[in-house]
Amino acid sequence: xxxxxxxxxxxxxxxxxxxxxxxxxxxxxxxxxxxxxxxxxxxxxxxxxxxxxxxxxxxxxxxxxxxxxxxxxxxxxxxxxxxxxxxxxxxxxxxxxxxxxxxxxxxxxxxxxxxxxxxxxxxxxxxxxxxxxxxxxxxxxxxxxxxxxxxxxxxxxxxxxxxxxxxxxxxxxxxxxxxxxxxxxxxxxxxxxxxxxxxxxxxxxxxxxxxxxxxxxxxxxxxxxxxxxxxxxxxxxxxxxxxxxxxxxxxxxxxxxxxxxxxxxxxxxxxxxxxxxxxxxxxxxxxxxxxxxxxxxxxxxxxxxxxxxxxxxxxxxxxxxxxxxxxxxxxxxxxxxxxxxxxxxxxxxxxxxxxxxxxxxxxxxxxxxxxxxxxxxxxxxxxxxxxxxxxxxxxxxxxxxxxxxxxxxxxxxxxxxxxxxxxxxxxxxxxxxxxxxxxxxxxxxxxxxxxxxxxxxxxxxxxxxxxxxxxxxxxxxxxxxxxxxxxxxxxxxxxxxxxxxxxxxxxxxxxxxxxxxxxxxxxxxxxxxxxx
Numbered sequence: 001x002x003x004x005x006x007x008x009x010x011x012x013x014x015x016x017x018x019x020x021x022x023x024x025x026x027x028x029x030x031x032x033x034x035x036x037x038x039x040x041x042x043x044x045x046x047x048x049x050x051x052x053x054x055x056x057x058x059x060x061x062x063x064x065x066x067x068x069x070x071x072x073x074x075x076x077x078x079x080x081x082x083x084x085x086x087x088x089x090x091x092x093x094x095x096x097x098x099x100x101x102x103x104x105x106x107x108x109x110x111x112x113x114x115x116x117x118x119x120x121x122x123x124x125x126x127x128x129x130x131x132x133x134x135x136x137x138x139x140x141x142x143x144x145x146x147x148x149x150x151x152x153x154x155x156x157x158x159x160x161x162x163x164x165x166x167x168x169x170x171x172x173x174x175x176x177x178x179x180x181x182x183x184x185x186x187x188x189x190x191x192x193x194x195x196x197x198x199x200x201x202x203x204x205x206x207x208x209x210x211x212x213x214x215x216x217x218x219x220x221x222x223x224x225x226x227x228x229x230x231x232x233x234x235x236x237x238x239x240x241x242x243x244x245x246x247x248x249x250x251x252x253x254x255x256x257x258x259x260x261x262x263x264x265x266x267x268x269x270x271x272x273x274x275x276x277x278x279x280x281x282x283x284x285x286x287x288x289x290x291x292x293x294x295x296x297x298x299x300x301x302x303x304x305x306x307x308x309x310x311x312x313x314x315x316x317x318x319x320x321x322x323x324x325x326x327x328x329x330x331x332x333x334x335x336x337x338x339x340x341x342x343x344x345x346x347x348x349x350x351x352x353x354x355x356x357x358x359x360x361x362x363x364x365x366x367x368x369x370x371x372x373x374x375x376x377x378x379x380x381x382x383x384x385x386x387x388x389x390x391x392x393x394x395x396x397x398x399x400x401x402x403x404x405x406x407x408x409x410x411x412x413x414x415x416x417x418x419x420x421x422x423x424x425x426x427x428x429x430x431x432x433x434x435x436x437x438x439x440x441x442x443x444x445x446x447x448x449x450x451x452x453x454x455x456x457x458x459x460x461x462x463x464x465x466x467x468x469x470x471x472x473x474x475x476x477x478x479x480x481x482x483x484x485x486x487x488x489x490x491x492x493x494x495x496x497x498x499x500x501x502x503x504x505x506x507x508x509x510x511x512x513x514x515x516x517x518x519x520x521x522x523x524x525x526x527x528x529x530x531x532x
Contacts, residue, residue, distance in 0.1 A: 031099060031101045031102065033098075033101050033102075034082075034102065037082075037098055037099060037124040044123040044125045045123055047098075047123075047124070048098065048122060048123045048124070051099075051100060051121050052121040055100045055119070055121070057100060057119050057120065057121050058120050058121070059121050059122075060096060060122050061123075061126075062096060062122050062126040062127060065086065065096075065130075067134050069087060070084065070085065070086065070134055082097075082098055082099070082102070082105070082124065082128060083096070083097050083109060083127075084096040084097075084122075084127060084130060084131055084134075085109055085113065085117075086120065088113070091115055091116060092116050092117070093109065093115035093116070093118065094117075094118050094120055095109055095117045095119060095120065096120050096121075096122040096127055096130075097119050097120065097121065097122065097127075098121070098123070098124035098127050100119050100121060106119075110463070114464060173225060174228060176217070176225075177228050177232075180203060180214075180215065181250070181258075181260075181275075183205075183214070185258055185277065185279070187207060188279070188473075189205035189206055189207055189277060190207075190209075190276065190318075191205070191206040191274055191275065191276050191277065192204070192205055192275040192277070193205075193206070193211065193272070193273075193274050194222075194225060194229065194272065195272050196219070196222040196226075196267065196269045196271070196272065197269050198269055199219065200216060200219055201216065201217050201219045201221065201225075202216050203215040203216075203217065207468045208445045208446075208471050208473065208474050209318065209443055209445060209474060212468070222271075223270065226264070226270070226271045226273055229262060229264075229275070230246075230262075230264060230273075232248045232260075232262070233246030233247060233248050233260075234246050234248070235262070235264060240266060240270075240271055241266055242266065243263070243264060243265045243266070244263075244264045245261075245262065245264075246261075247260060247262055248260055248262070258278070258279055259278040259279075260277055260278070261275070261276040261278060261345070261347075262274075262275055262276075263276075278347055278348065285323070285326055285330035286327065286330075287300065287301065287327055287331060289327075290320075290324060290327060290475075290476050290478075291475040291476035291477065291478065292476070292478055292480075293478070293507065293512060293515060295507075296478050296480045296507070296512075299437060299480050299482050300328075300439070300480065303436045303482070304331060304332060304404070304406075306436060307379070307402065308400070308402050308404055309404060309434065309435070309436030309437075310395065310396065310399035310405045310406075310407070310434050310436060311328070311404070311405070311406045311407075311436055311438075311439070312406075312407055312409055312435065312438045312439070313325055313406075313407075313408050313439045314408065314409045314410065314411040314412075314413070314414065314416075314439065314440045314441075315408075315410075315411075315440055315441045316410065316412075316442075318443070319441050319442050319443055320441055320442075320443045320476050321408045321441065322347055322348070322384075322408075324439065324441065325382055326348050326350065328406055329341070329350060329353060329380070329382060329406070330350065332380055332404075333350060333353060335352070337380060338376070338377055338378050338379045338380070339352070339354065339378070339380045339382070340353070340354045340356070340373045340376060340378045340380075340381055340382070341353060341354070341355045341356065341384070342355075342358060342366055342369045342370060342373070342381075342382070342383055342384060343355065343356070343382075343384035344357070344358045344366075344384050344385070345357045354376075356369050358384075365391075366383060366384070366385075366387065367388070367390040367391045367394055370394045370395065370398070371394060373398075374394075374398060374403075378403055379403065380403070380406070381403055381404070381406070382405075382406045383395055383405065383406070384407070384408065385407065385408050385409070385410075386407050386408070386409055386424070388424070389425040389426075392424045392425070392426055393425070393426065395407060396426055396430050396431075396434045399434040399435075399436075400430070400433060400434050409421075411440070412440070413440045413479060413508075413509070414438040414439065414479045414480065414481035414504075414506070415497045415500055415501050415504070416497070417440070417481075418435075418438075418491060418500065419497065421435075428491050428492045428493075428494060429492055431491055432483065432488040432489075432491040432492050433488070435483045436482070436483055437482050437483065438480070438481040438483075439478055439479070439480050439481075440478065440479040440480075440481075441476050441477065441478045441479070441509075442476070442477050442509055442530050442531065443474040443475070443477075443530075444474060444475060444477055444513060444516065444526050444527060444530050445471035445474055445522060445526050446471060446472060446474055446521055446522055447459055447460075447471060447472075447521060447522055447523060448461065448463075448464060448466060448467035448470055448471060448472040449472075450464050450466050450467065451463060451464035451466075451467060451470060452470065458517060458523070458524055459517075459520045460523050460524075460525070461523055461525075470523075471526070475521055475522065477509050477512040477513040477516060477527075477530070477531075478507075478509070478512055479506060479507065479509045479512065480506060480507075481506055484503075484504075486503045487500060487503050487504060509531050510527065510531040513530065514527060
């Protein structure tokens, strides 16, 4: 590993040994070399020459290098690391680098390409200029030179509910946005972020729960890209001061439909737009695929088979609560059962289930619709989220009067859900007599079966062409609290969360996660990231 300890020349000693510079570099989360480069404390040519000598590395003048040889896909996510992959040779990839101690950038290169990086020292100013030039040229080429039928897959795709606009207007932008959308679908991204900043514009995909930078279009295209997305989503393109929400669909050549939910939000540098991809055709709404432990799965099945009571699924945004609820609905969905859902908005459309989008502006709230549901002879009711006391009270009443009620709450764990309901004004008696089951859950990234490696008896990510940094897909980890007689009594006595937890004797989220590690499904690093 290359470290600053390799530096012995007097050129660097005043900076390395001085506490002031060490502190300033640490505050900016930089190595001492990167700090010297950023603050321009040493002439770039002098610095590069000395680093190459100290680290016994080759030195390259980038002015003599043909930047057209660089592969654009190698640059993904590398902008902030000031490192440039130059060419690949067998299992190695040669990279231009100004700071040879930049281990994060080198690891990212290895993840992106699958090859072992070999360093070539270059001057920092020339490296930064070349990276900027490559990104600008290749992104502009992708936008302005993209042939009409280059996107073989999307050339046959058609928009559903086409907005009224001329498809020939601003055609390069249309094709570029289409390219981004298609790439997101192909990579199985859950979200796309279009983000304007003071002097640059970036596009990121959320893959398996984490965001990755995938493109940096020229900043002057920000408004045109935002306008195109707003047209697709039937939003007001003249309104840039207020948030807006919409959605649109398109079908792929294989006739599968991708539903995109669109949210625009004004920022100080322009409109940020986030697209949520709802790939309903790729969903597997089967209980076996959720990730329950065997005992947890049986508790879940026992609860949803009951004719009344409430099942609550808790966790932060993006923890998979909706999928768990829809999996239960899919299991219950038979001609003999009347199922109604109220959501904000409906994310997955299931045939045979009556689904309602709330419309707060028109008075169609959760509570208002829930009252109407109770006059519709329901067997099962799904409430997207219990947000207020009125909705909670109606839901409890429904669960106590012969209906199975499924819903979500935003709490960190199963025990905290009991306190949350109490904070919403639900009495201990009603909590104890209405709740059947509480599920707390998180999603963890699943290790790629093609490249995971065994290290010290545990599997760890490696990275290959078929995954993202060693992971592919996600799986749930769960904490399940059944409302047993002992727990009901504890709730009605007003026992503390600690006492209730002791009475529950349930597997925690971390314990469930460690089981997934032992099974080789995920890594210890991932469990630590998610469960803390």
